Amino acid sequence: MMLRGLALAGLLFGAEIGAAQAGGWHAVAFMYHRFGEDDYPSTSISLDTFEAHLDHLEEEYTIWPMERIVEHLENGEPVPDRTVAITIDDAYRSVYENAFPILKERDLPYTVFVATEPVDDGLSGYMTWDQMREMEEHGATFANHSTTHDYLVRQGEEESDEAYAERIRDDISNAQDRIEEELGEHNDIPMLFAYPYGEYNQTVADVAEDLGYIGIGQHSGAIGPYSHPMALPRFPMADSFSDLDDFKQKAGAKSLPVESIDPWDPVAAEDNNPPRMEVTLADSDARLNQLACFVGGQGSVEVEWTDRDARIFEVEAPETLNRGRTRYNCTAPSEEQGRFYWFSQQWIILPD
Template identity: 35%
Template sequence: MPKTLYRILFILTLTCYTQLSWAKDNAVILLYHHVSEQTPAVTSVSPEVFREHLAYLAKHHKVLPLKTIIDAISHHQPLPDKAVAITFDDGYDNIFAKAHPLLKEFGFPYTVFINPPLIDSVSYQLSWQQVKTMASEGASFANHGNYHDHLLAKHASESDQQWLKRVLTDVEQAEDTLKQQLGYSLKYFAYPYGEFNLSLKNALRERGYVGFAQISGAVASYSDLGALPRYPAAGIYSSLSSLSTKLSTLAMPVSEVSPQDPILSLPTTQFDFEFSVDTADLNVRQIACFVADKPVNVTIQNNRVSIPFLAASRAGRQRINCTSPSIEDKGRYYWFSQPWFIPTADGKWLD
């Protein structure tokens, strides 16, 4: 074989090997609710800003169906660099009126998590005809429960086992309706209000469901398929100046999270939240963590990270966000978020 040809083949082989060895299965999932200027600002993005988001994605990212991303990370398959999925929660009619035409224009697939009994029944919700039109033009639909309830709320005198059975029945009924109406069952479940506990998450996984939360971060094959993070992209999070950075984040490779159950009760006491991290592409000493956007002290021993979580004084939802720069991909950050859900002293869950 001529030396020149041999050298070319060697370079091609080395290039393919290098690309394969650094192939990533990371992706980002975006979360929207309303595309409208007449709906609550905290969960809304205007059609003009939504178009800006889509134009940015078209230029800098690869928008894929949510199923493509979930299948890839479930089977440890590579994804295109900076892959993104677009999702909506709650099935509002402005998704059909304002978002769908823009998504169709850009040729982007997307997924809407809906409450089937509300479709065709509530004035501000989609109709089944709209759902089926959207489904024929690039949208997919998944499970958000029968009704947009606080799933963690128990009925009077209800045991933990009775509560879990009731909630799982609700999820399964909604999934059956989706299959009847659309002809398929993705078995994707988005937790209303993003709320879940360990027993619900584990029970859904045992039944083959993938769970979607409302915490920040990218997803990868090592992510928790019972509570995948999604970046909110509306309200105060809609600015492209910050959203563009999040769109390029990587899923932090964490394990051995403790405590695993995100439920706290009032009055809470201070405890340490801990996790281990794979340091192949990050310097554990550069991990920075935040609670309510305020930096908190981080203690590191080998690859074990410990964060003091101060006592919470009121009910609601809180989270710890941790980031660290990538060594290989300059300018990109790993991101990990842990939620905490705190009911009132009398067991109520706040919207």
């Protein structure tokens, strides 16, 4: 479904699918990077914690490959409640050495997003294509994470719009070509693109969409029929934020049914910092009188209802956002005890 005009103008998206689902379904994707690498606490998870996560998921949830959830989203088909996906970014060597034996023993499906240049260059911290082929035989799917793993949202000062878009197109397409060459002989490579660093802007999303991809981010939240296909959320996991109780709460998250958001482009303009976000919600059993929003590094922020009957609210951080990535996170309790609706909008403040 090509939704560029809807997305980037801040108009309705997912409404047709959402209405058909009468309240919608909910799925959660978790994102991991490294396993058992203590020197990287912000991106690595201990093996004991990873096993605890998997124990909980196997006991309480249905585990699908990410591409299966996406297929249902694209086709307007419901996903069973309490469905989750396991995803891994960057193809680090510890995925093969530490995570793969665990996932293989449990016979679980999972998706690895590969940045191909470090693999082709034979960097010691990354898997090899032979290792990935072995993993393919035991439940792994591999998908696109760009060629260079560059900050694609950064356009060069002397770079024209056309040249910028072409550079992004090449970075994505060349990676897909390499993955298909190395891993596509016996398996279809899904048209999923995980943005490097989870960062995207209008141009990056446009290019990826024009090439036929679904866009995968790193902003928190659940996936549902109203989720935008160029900005699907995932919950990042690492030792710094891997508490089991928090993990259980996130696994049970529901997707706040966002019909529209304005602005959609996460890169905040200089004259819109802090960005003011307007959100329109579809009907659901979310207790909107308890809707709470938070700004990364600034804490809770006032929710301003501009039209409560139409479920339209606005949020703005009280202070200017720092350079880099920040999120507005909004949650509301569900009528189902212990479960929360969740929506996250990423903001990117580029360096001067």
